Amino acid sequence: MAGVWVIAEHRDGAFRKITFEAASAAKTVADGLGTQVTAVVLGGGLEAACADLGKYGVAKVLYADSPELTVYSTEGYAAAVADLAKSGAPDVIIFGASMQGKDLAGRLAAKLDTSVAVDCTALKVDGGKLIATRPIYAGKIYADVLVTGSPQIATLRPNVFDVVETGGSAAVEKVSPAVGAIRVKQVEALAEEGGKIDLTEATIIVSGGRGMKEADNFKILEALADVLGGTVGASRSAVDAGWRSHHDQVGQTGKVVTPNLYIACGISGAIQHLAGMGSSKVIVAINKDADAPIHTKADYCVVADLFDVVPALTEECKKLG
Amino acid sequence: MNIVVCIKQVPDTESQIKIGADGKSIATDDIKWVMNPYDEFGVEEALRIQKAKGGTVTVVGAGPKRVTEALRTALAMGADKAVLIEDEGLYGADPMAVAKILAAAIKPLTPDLVFLGQRAIDDDAGLVGSALAEYLDMPNLSVVTKLDLGEGSVTAQRPVEGQTLVLESPLPAVVTAQKGLNEPRYASLPGIMKAKKKPLEVKTLADLGVDAAGKASVVALSPPPSRAAGKTISGETPQELAAALAKALRDEAKVI
Numbered sequence: 001m002a003g004v005w006v007i008a009e010h011r012d013g014a015f016r017k018i019t020f021e022a023a024s025a026a027k028t029v030a031d032g033l034g035t036q037v038t039a040v041v042l043g044g045g046l047e048a049a050c051a052d053l054g055k056y057g058v059a060k061v062l063y064a065d066s067p068e069l070t071v072y073s074t075e076g077y078a079a080a081v082a083d084l085a086k087s088g089a090p091d092v093i094i095f096g097a098s099m100q101g102k103d104l105a106g107r108l109a110a111k112l113d114t115s116v117a118v119d120c121t122a123l124k125v126d127g128g129k130l131i132a133t134r135p136i137y138a139g140k141i142y143a144d145v146l147v148t149g150s151p152q153i154a155t156l157r158p159n160v161f162d163v164v165e166t167g168g169s170a171a172v173e174k175v176s177p178a179v180g181a182i183r184v185k186q187v188e189a190l191a192e193e194g195g196k197i198d199l200t201e202a203t204i205i206v207s208g209g210r211g212m213k214e215a216d217n218f219k220i221l222e223a224l225a226d227v228l229g230g231t232v233g234a235s236r237s238a239v240d241a242g243w244r245s246h247h248d249q250v251g252q253t254g255k256v257v258t259p260n261l262y263i264a265c266g267i268s269g270a271i272q273h274l275a276g277m278g279s280s281k282v283i284v285a286i287n288k289d290a291d292a293p294i295h296t297k298a299d300y301c302v303v304a305d306l307f308d309v310v311p312a313l314t315e316e317c318k319k320l321g
Numbered sequence: 322m323n324i325v326v327c328i329k330q331v332p333d334t335e336s337q338i339k340i341g342a343d344g345k346s347i348a349t350d351d352i353k354w355v356m357n358p359y360d361e362f363g364v365e366e367a368l369r370i371q372k373a374k375g376g377t378v379t380v381v382g383a384g385p386k387r388v389t390e391a392l393r394t395a396l397a398m399g400a401d402k403a404v405l406i407e408d409e410g411l412y413g414a415d416p417m418a419v420a421k422i423l424a425a426a427i428k429p430l431t432p433d434l435v436f437l438g439q440r441a442i443d444d445d446a447g448l449v450g451s452a453l454a455e456y457l458d459m460p461n462l463s464v465v466t467k468l469d470l471g472e473g474s475v476t477a478q479r480p481v482e483g484q485t486l487v488l489e490s491p492l493p494a495v496v497t498a499q500k501g502l503n504e505p506r507y508a509s510l511p512g513i514m515k516a517k518k519k520p521l522e523v524k525t526l527a528d529l530g531v532d533a534a535g536k537a538s539v540v541a542l543s544p545p546p547s548r549a550a551g552k553t554i555s556g557e558t559p560q561e562l563a564a565a566l567a568k569a570l571r572d573e574a575k576v577i
Binding site for chain 2 (some may be wrong): 100105108110115137147185189196200236256272279302305308
């Protein structure tokens with residue numbers, strides 16, 4: 001069978017966006033290798049959704065309609081994919097560097113005696129092999145990695161690869177991989193308040209730093225984020241000051257983010273922070289200190305007091321609707 | 322309770338990272354090396370569990386001789402003993418090879434719990450935790466912000482996109498620590514003095530019967546893509562600045 005495999009990620013009976021990003025990227029890789037994309041879908045109730053994957057360049061779906069795989073588990077997924085890969089012998093396996101994908105990667109690679117290029121931002125085919133580009137040191141350096149084991153595994157940073165619709169349809173084949181013992185049980189999934197979009201998946205981030213002065217002041221960033229459909233982030237100093245939860249931290253010891261728009265408010269731009277948000281598509285810096293390093297990274301610099309500009313920007317954006 | 326904590330030594334977050342002469346590894350001359358920040362949460366959690374349940378905390382690190390300093394830091398925090406797998410070539414090795422090497426060193430220690438940082442802040446791979454669990458044939462709990470120990474089991478909270486998962490695992494298990502799990506202690510001066518006398522065993526790859534051959538290699542390193550110089554938004558009042566910015570973001574950048 002060979003080819004390029006994509007491991008689908010789903011929640012509540014629907015594929016997550018990263019699945020379409022991975023499928024679209026896999027299609028490009030498969031074209032480069034002169035082969036096709038096969039998607040692996042593990043878990044029940046997804047039959048109708050499976051055929052739809054054809055739209056994103058998937059030629060074939062291996063569908064394990066198995067209740068024990070409906071909820072993701074490291075052991076269940078690693079065992080099932082490894083079992084399918086033994087007979088299917090893919091050249092390349094691609095999936096998201098989401099929380100799930102990051103957890104799966106090491107265990108799956110160990111089972112298949114190969115390695116992984118993690119959290120990639122670009123893929124190319126050179127001499128019949130996949131070469132993956134990934135930021136390391138939180139983006140201070142980029143590495144081109146060749147996985148020499150087989151299959152070559154790569155996980156993709158969310159919100160970097162475009163979703164490309166090709167309009168095809170996929171043939172669905174039911175499979176029953178060996179799953180083995182699943183020792184870790186998911187007891188429950190606690191929803192986060194307000195259904196907030198995770199920073200790693202957000203397309204717009206409004207972020208605050210030491211210049212916010214106190215926790216309560218973040219409400220002006222919340223207001224702007226609400227109007228823009230974005231998520232609020234924070235620098236390490238704002239988190240260390242106790243103003244925001246560590247879930248919100250952007251930077252080398254927090255989350256590395258790649259939104260379309262990153263608005264840095266009262267953030268000086270320490271090297272650790274720049275590393276975490278430097279690959280955002282468009283960066284805005286709002287900081288009254290003209291010499292703040294954040295201004296050297298920004299596409300648009302506003303040298304003014306954030307407490308004046310941010311509420312005014314919220315009003316402007318409301319007008320734009 | 323027999324607890325192992327894996328320690329990686331990494332460049333301090335303030336470090337400027339430069340590409341080395343070979344174009345495939347970083348220049349290490351001007352770097353201040355520290356314990357990976359996420360590993361500190363692992364050490365702290367191990368020490369708290371030890372205080373409640375008794376037992377031994379062993380820290381294990383792999384790499385060049387300088388890794389001794391990171392292990393001594395963990396001993397100064399309160400860990401009982403350390404194992405250094407000393408090999409000059411290990412820094413920058415394939416994380417899958419490192420996982421195999423750690424597994425060979427940890428297996429004879431028969432731990433009930435193995436902690437690691439959720440990722441190292443140098444290669445940012447986060448592969449070693451679940452790979453090590455596979456090599457040790459243990460379940461794994463990744464990126465954990467809360468851990469409760471039961472009788473022969475652990476319950477963990479793991480934040481994922483938009484949710485926090487509550488997971489239950491039998492022991493022994495491998496747990497990777499995320500910021501929020503606890504507040505790591507600083508090594509005290511008496512702790513630092515005591516650490517100098519604590520046992521630190523040095524092993525070689527040959528002792529463990531493993532090698533550093535991996536399944537991935539770095540072909541080339543490059544600096545991050547450069548960004549075009551930014552524009553300064555001009556305006557007399559906050560309203561003018563805001564209007565000019567909103568216009569630029571909508572009409573020029575097309576992001577809102």
